[in-house]
Amino acid sequence: MAYKELIGSFDEVRNYIREFFIYGIKKRSDFSDKSGRTYDNRRRQIESWLDGYMSFQQSASGKAQIISVDSREVVHNPLYKAFKTKNFSDYDILLHFCILDMLAGGKELAFRNIAGELQEYGFSGEENVINERTIRLKLQEYEKLGILKVRTEGKKKQYYSLSADAVDLVSWQDAIEFFSETEPMGVVGSFLLDRKELAGCQSNFWYKHHYMLHAIDSEIVETILEGIAEKKYLELVTSGKKHSEEKIKLYPIKLYVSTQNGREYVLGHVSGASGLDFIRVDRIKKVKTGIRCGEYQKFENEYQASKSYLWGVSSGNAKDITHIEMTVRAAEGEEFIVRRLEREKRNGHVYKITDQQYKYVVDTYDAMELMPWIRTFMGRIEKLESSNPQLKKKFDQDMEQLYSMYFGEAQNDIS
Known part of the structure; x- marks a missing residue:
């Protein structure tokens, strides 16, 4: 049986792309849902969209197919093609062009006129019969999408016209x-x-x-943003340990995107839990909006009180806060170092100590999240202090390892 390139629902395809082609954690032998033919059909669908971007990786456990893209050579994200393969019926495509054609030129028509004119486009006879409910649902769909606008006259009579499209x-x-x-x-x-x-x-x-991989989560992100804008709960189905699924009721507050790898997180309050939590968007399998949250102001005030302590995606409470002070040398003519501190710090403050010394001071929930950024100032850091001894210990170990790499032996006087 031939496979179909078009799809009805993106949820299943999203999980295939994630597990088999992006992360490469699954192979055909790991596929247990339905039948092997289902896997083959999905694979062919995805390959048809991503032709030229597929490669193979051989390991002891078997051959894995992965998406391979050189981001320096690709201008447009190829994963967007998957959203342009939605299945449609013959009536969908006919109604689309017929309705747009009859309303072209600024025309405004009542529902009865539209239904009547459709007969002239071939929607007549036993084979092409189409009921009024189907036409009405298509008009309502296009109104919701913003393609059409509706003017109501009297109690029930509605007139449809094309929405203005004057954008250059x-x-x-x-x-x-x-x-x-x-x-x-x-x-x-x-x-x-x-x-x-x-x-x-x-x-x-x-x-x-x-960062291209976030593209396949666009529908999920759209629902998250809808929940944030309308102050609604989200009902999530997330992937847990050992392929288990977990249902979560979340009030979303903010969407975070990593500047290091493009990974997306939603920050919010999980119903039944205390404090705020981050959830990785690429672990969300399904999401839909729920009821409006009656306590949204309480949760958003909690976020406002804690956001100055957030560096990455680790949240916490008052007892988790760590104090950090980093003194950096910036000689004359190296003002760019100070500008970097001011530009790249996510919270905290920069103070001038002397003409060539500046101190960055911050309180944060997870001190270790700052370590990759702190390392970028190696060679200019004169002093690093923290209420979390593990941060200073880790920094000293890194310096000793670096010294050993270049000079052959570690020094005990590094401080």
Whole structure:
């Protein structure tokens, strides 16, 4: 039986792409759901979308297929193609073009007129019969999407017309391109770039750090942002240990995106738990909005009180707060060091001690999260102090290891 390139639901495809092609943690022999043919069909679907970006990796446990992309050479994220393969019926495609055609030129038509004119497009006879409910649902769908606008006259009579579309997309090309490759909902920009006004336009951007994997989570992110905007709970199904699933009720407060790897997290309050928690978006299998949260102000006040102590994705409470002070040398003509401190610090303060010494002071929930950033100032750090002794110990060990790599033996007087 031939496979179909088009899909009805993206949820299952998202999990296939994650587990088999991005992380490479599963192979065909690990596939236990349904049948092996189902896996083969999904694999062919994904390969048809990502032709030219697939490679193989051989290991003792078998051959794994992975997505291989050189971000320096790819301008547009290839994973967006998966969103452009949604299944549709013959009626979907016919109604789409017929409705847009009959409302073109600023026309405004009542429902009865639209249903009547559809008969002229071939929706008549026993084979092509289409009921009024199907037409009404399609009009309501397009109204929700913003394609159509509705004017109500009297109690029930409704008139439909096309929404205004006076945006000059060409003048926004650079903004749309940059948005499509850097923002969590960049798939919207990708669809805009497919419009005839922009199709074929040459890109003005190349990316040194191009984080593409977040693209497959766009539908999940959209629902998260909807929950944040409308102050609603989210009902999540997440992947747990040993492939188990966990149901979570979460009030979402903020979406965080890592500048190091592009990974996305949602910060919020988990129902039944205390404090705030981060949940990785790529571990969410399903999500839908729930009821409006009656305590949203309480949870958001809690976030405002704690956000100055957040460096990465570790939350906590007052007893977890660690104090850190780092003194850095910046000689004359090295003002860029001070600018780096000011620009890259996520919280805390920078103080000038002398003309060539500056101190960065911060209180944070997890001191070890700062370590990768602190290391970037090696050679300029004159003093590092912390209420968490493990931070200073780890830094000293790193310095000893570095000294040993270059000079052959560790020194005991490093401090």
